[in-house]
Amino acid sequence: MTQTVNEQQLARRRVIKAPASAIFTVLADPSRHQDTTPEDWVRDAVTPEPITGVDQVFVINMFHINAGGHYVMHNRVAVFEQDRAIAWDPGQPDQDGNPQVGGWRWRYDLEPRDDGTEVTLTYDWSACLPPLRDAIRFPPFGPEFLDASLAALERAVTC
Numbered sequence: 063m064t065q066t067v068n069e070q071q072l073a074r075r076r077v078i079k080a081p082a083s084a085i086f087t088v089l090a091d092p093s094r095h096q097d098t099t100p101e102d103w104v105r106d107a108v109t110p111e112p113i114t115g116v117d118q119v120f121v122i123n124m125f126h127i128n129a130g131g132h133y134v135m136h137n138r139v140a141v142f143e144q145d146r147a148i149a150w151d152p153g154q155p156d157q158d159g160n161p162q163v164g165g166w167r168w169r170y171d172l173e174p175r176d177d178g179t180e181v182t183l184t185y186d187w188s189a190c191l192p193p194l195r196d197a198i199r200f201p202p203f204g205p206e207f208l209d210a211s212l213a214a215l216e217r218a219v220t221c
Contacts, residue, residue, distance in 0.1 A: 085179055
């Protein structure tokens with residue numbers, strides 16, 4: 063595992079013994095996202111249709127005690143490069159139902175290797191405005207959470 067930590071992002075890498083296409087299939091399936099987290103934070107997908115491109119919105123039921131229990135995240139896809147990279151920006155809908163992103167991003171980059179695929183998971187909050195950044199106290203977890211997330215992704219792909 064390698065680690066990148068700076069004031070506005072965390073990133074971790076792991077080699078998963080699976081082809082990039084298999085990993086990408088799990089990441090592009092909102093109904094499988096609950097299988098890629100180490101805790102019970104991500105619940106079921108409200109919109110379980112596969113992710114197919116940038117600007118698509120998928121909705122996930124979530125639960126975290128520090129967020130008041132159950133809540134729903136509307137995620138706008140920011141990057142979609144088949145079998146190479148996928149990223150989404152979580153947020154909440156405005157009064158018209160349009161997602162307003164919060165300024166943080168989940169991104170997965172996949173690099174094929176002879177022994178599998180190197181997966182880099184990046185959590186970036188650089189676009190989060192100071193009032194919300196201060197309220198949430200970014201990052202809300204340490205790099206070990208990303209390590210555990212990559213291990214969960216590996217189990218989801220290889221089991």
